Amino acid sequence: MAGLKMKAAVVAAIAVMVYFGYFRRKPQYNPAEVAGLRVVVTGSSTGIGEQVAYKFASMGAKVLVTARTESKLQNVVKKCKELGSPESYYVAVSMGSYKNASKVIDMAMEKFGGIDVLILNHVDSGSILGGYQHNVAKIERALMTNTWTHAHMATVALENLIKNKGRIVAVSSAAGMVGVPLQVEYSTSKFALNGFFTSLRQELRFNKTTEVSISLCNLGFIDTDMATNLQKYIHSDLYSKIECAAEIVRGAMMRDRDIFFPDNIVQLSIIKDIIPDYVEKLIREEYHAPGSL
Template sequence: MELIHTFLNLILPPAVFIGLFVTFPLVAFAKFVHGLIRSFRKEDLKNKVVVITGASSGIGEQLAYKYAKRHTRLVLAARREEKLNEIAEKARSIGAVETLVVPCDVTIEEDCKNLIEQAVNRFGHLDHLVLNAGVANSFLLAEAPETKGFSIVMDTDFWGNVWPAYYALPYLRARKGRYVVIASIASWMNYPRQTIYNASKAAVLQFFDTLRGEVRGEIDITIAMPGWIASEMTQGKFISAVGDADKDQDVRDAHVGPLPVMNPDTCAEAIVWAAEHRKRYIIVPFWYTSFLPIRFWVPEIQEWFFKKFLLPRGRNPPLSKTIVQKLEGKPFYPSGLKAQ
């Protein structure tokens, strides 16, 4: 058996590499043509039933408005019922055919089951399940005095996607529907201070990529990987080392740094466009794609950059925080948006 492994170690990697090198131009061209054809096959979303988790703010709120403009029937889920009612009213005013508000904590499995059941009981079926609910952590693992915050992030960002997906599966299969998964560039980009968040998003990416193979031809899956988007998280609402939502200005400055932050309206439009054009993945903003080859081919460069730019320098703050302070505490937020 060891001899077989030795043989495969010597033969298989170079054979695959050479094969990919030779066939890459043809495969890339075929994928380009296929993607171009699919781009013209736009899904008509009118009257489709769309469930959105984490719909009370940020990307989730804007996704509700984008789907509303396409005259869908919306089911909005989050913990803040009053906020959801306001968003539902606005969604109806801009085109939603009907709306249903369902208070839901995605960390509770029974809430997730109830969400899907209420949607189906009200509208009779389900077409799109948009999985957007999420929280992030901002602490170095070595600084965490306890592990309370770990499970909060994983329960929300991983199980909070898996449970609704599980209960929605038979209904989406019956309609040949779609999962729209709001993952993150954190699923493949090892951004500091987010060990648990990055792991949860990587788990989400792997879960839905695996599920894609299981339901191929029955349910489509679009996975969105946003970068820094103006939201409650990028404005300071992180899970701290002791499991609380930390709104401290220093946390936001050290965490986000002077990186350009995209408007959630623009991000949501790109995600819904990708869903209705049957895209498998979308990275938004697109320029984050340039980090992919660095991440997989020369990760040392990325690690060096993060260490020099985003981690504390002994007793000195991270270089990113110093830059933000020189910018008078203002990261590059979109016009009309500012940190709170």
């Protein structure tokens, strides 16, 4: 009987995976609705965040970008304006503290008078790879940069976002759905990110504050410099950051609960609880042994 139930579960999972992977037509937004929106994108001096800023800018949104490297942010702002953003600004800060995270929201309030879309995307590149060594400073830095500053910014901006029927997007990872070797700090910070934002979404609905949407972005490997540099340690196909950014913007505009990119991440999210040992084995096989680091 148990075997029969297992088989039925596997068949149902495969049917759902095929549907979501190949047949589901994703709802699309009207680009005209983006014009004039006030958008904040963190971690946007490069990589996925930079492309998200360009996508919003190209449809006429006002954009505030932030990261640490001022020279890169200046270039991003310039390009946002060229693409059609009526107003574009930057704040150069490190997300190593709540005070700095607040500065970004303060700047958006000062320049735009409010926020309609908050894309929380920044990540501490130092937390991405390395064998686990119980390095307290490293785990604390990963949690502060990758999780708590995201939570803090959403909290500080929440009242205004509720007023504006706004959108929050937290950019997470497949490493926030399944544990991965050599990325213990990073994976921990992404699981915590998912925990915070799914719980916050529940609480907002519980309080019947449903106007603000929270979308969680579950990403596989994307062809940013950061991921490309990891290719010698992790065997995995890389997917386009431009297409990834387009999907993040689509999901944000449609207020999707979860945004998956590439599409096969949705399949991972379904099978990870049905055949966890197998999924974890597949993931381990993508990684090189710590000795090669």
